[in-house]
Amino acid sequence: MADPILELEGLTKVYSGGLKALDSVDLNIRKGEIFALLGPNGAGKTTLIGAVCGLVRPTSGTMRAFGHDLAKDWRKARRRIGLVPQELATDMFEPVEHAIAYSRGLFGLPPDKARLEEVLRSLSLWDKRKEQIRALSGGMKRRVLIAKALAHEPDLLFLDEPTAGVDVELRKDMWRQIDAMRARGVTIILTTHYIEEAEEMADRVGIINKGHLLMVDEKDAMMKRLGRTEAHITLAKPMSEIPAIIARFPVELEREGTALCYRGGDGTGKGKAEVAELTKTLTTAGIDYVAIDTHESSLEDIFVSLLGKQEAAV
Numbered sequence: 001m002a003d004p005i006l007e008l009e010g011l012t013k014v015y016s017g018g019l020k021a022l023d024s025v026d027l028n029i030r031k032g033e034i035f036a037l038l039g040p041n042g043a044g045k046t047t048l049i050g051a052v053c054g055l056v057r058p059t060s061g062t063m064r065a066f067g068h069d070l071a072k073d074w075r076k077a078r079r080r081i082g083l084v085p086q087e088l089a090t091d092m093f094e095p096v097e098h099a100i101a102y103s104r105g106l107f108g109l110p111p112d113k114a115r116l117e118e119v120l121r122s123l124s125l126w127d128k129r130k131e132q133i134r135a136l137s138g139g140m141k142r143r144v145l146i147a148k149a150l151a152h153e154p155d156l157l158f159l160d161e162p163t164a165g166v167d168v169e170l171r172k173d174m175w176r177q178i179d180a181m182r183a184r185g186v187t188i189i190l191t192t193h194y195i196e197e198a199e200e201m202a203d204r205v206g207i208i209n210k211g212h213l214l215m216v217d218e219k220d221a222m223m224k225r226l227g228r229t230e231a232h233i234t235l236a237k238p239m240s241e242i243p244a245i246i247a248r249f250p251v252e253l254e255r256e257g258t259a260l261c262y263r264g265g266d267g268t269g270k271g272k273a274e275v276a277e278l279t280k281t282l283t284t285a286g287i288d289y290v291a292i293d294t295h296e297s298s299l300e301d302i303f304v305s306l307l308g309k310q311e312a313a314v
């Protein structure tokens with residue numbers, strides 16, 4: 001793999017109560033990518049981030065970041081890693097700019113006014129810099145969290161559920177921020193429940209459930225490999241069997257012969273073209289239909305179907 005900046009091998013975490021939150025996770029993160037870790041509640045996302053950021057002690061496995069073994073050389077690597085946690089654990093009475101300058105200081109970096117201004121401006125916090133954090137809206141507090149993580153100029157940034165509970169406007173704004181960070185060369189790992197978010201922004205996606213990393217792939221390849229087109233064609237008259245003229249299409253009769261269901265394609269638009277051909281064939285054969293409902297599968301469908309398969313396998 002080109003330039004892995006984070007390498008996890010066999011990463012396992014068993015909490016003291018015996019719960020296995022991570023089960024032998026292998027993962028390489030490439031320089032400059034946006035990697036989305038998708039998984040339901042309790043999948044192990046926060047535990048994985050915590051392990052890399054030194055907040056959770058792994059039970060076994062190895063972690064290397066920027067070529068340093070995190071178990072031995074943690075400090076050197078940690079300087080280059082930023083974390084935007086889910087919740088603000090900071091002094092709410094502090095003015096915004098102090099909180100951010102302090103975060104930078106924690107990493108032993110000298111104060112840098114220009115950098116502070118740049119971070120504040122890029123997150124639209126400049127006008128709020130003198131305000132106490134507690135006086136800010138929820139969305140603005142989120143921005144403070146990001147600003148704190150950016151203050152020490154990390155090369156690898158973890159965002160744990162960056163947009164959970166924020167409104168649509170702010171979510172879009174956050175996406176833009178994340179894009180801008182990537183443009184500056186920051187590698188980004190984000191966890192999310194919002195599949196839309198992964199679909200919109202990520203280069204690669206990892207799906208995790210019950211501590212198992214079920215799949216890691218380029219987002220586009222995943223969509224192509226697992227994407228499907230589904231079309232429901234409501235017929236003018238019910239059928240008792242599939243006519244030979246359309247037997248070559250992947251169709252089934254549904255709703256007591258009143259609808260034809262096409263399931264095929266590969267997430268590249270091939271399915272849509274095939275549905276168009278199917279309807280043309282029906283028309284030519286004099287088979288009337290009254291409605292067509294087409295659905296291209298999304299990352300969400302892929303996610304739900306993968307998790308369903310895992311449930312079935314347990």
Ligand SMILES: Nc1ncnc2c1ncn2[C@@H]1O[C@H](COP(=O)(O)OP(=O)(O)OP(=O)(O)O)[C@@H](O)[C@H]1O
Nearest residue numbers: 015016019021039040041042043044045046047048
């Ligand atoms: N300190 C802890 N002690 C014991 N169990 C824990 C601890 N922290 C997390 N867990 C458990 O480990 C599992 C994974 O939790 P984790 O927070 O990593 O999941 P997550 O994917 O981040 O979930 P969410 O999306 O809800 O934040 C869960 O079953 C959780 O209850």
